[in-house]
Amino acid sequence: YTGLYNDALTGKWYYIVNGQVQTYYTGLVMYDGAWFYLVNGVLASDYVGYVDYDGSQFYVQNGQVVL
Secondary structure, three states: OOEEEEOOOOOOEEEEEOOEEOOOOOEEEEEOOEEEEEEOOEEOOOOEEEEEEOOEEEEEEOOEEOO
16 A cells, blocks of 8 residues: 555554555655645644745645645
């Protein structure tokens, strides 16, 4: 499995690649048609601000890119 996974016990969202949590990944990930910001493989649900990605800046609110 590759994508975001919600842990029902903690409520946290994790970035998974080939079945493994990507604990060292910080950046944007597309999931289900939307972009999300992750820090150390966990959705940064409390983050609000700009993120640099692929040469551009994106505004993130509560972990999701706002277009």
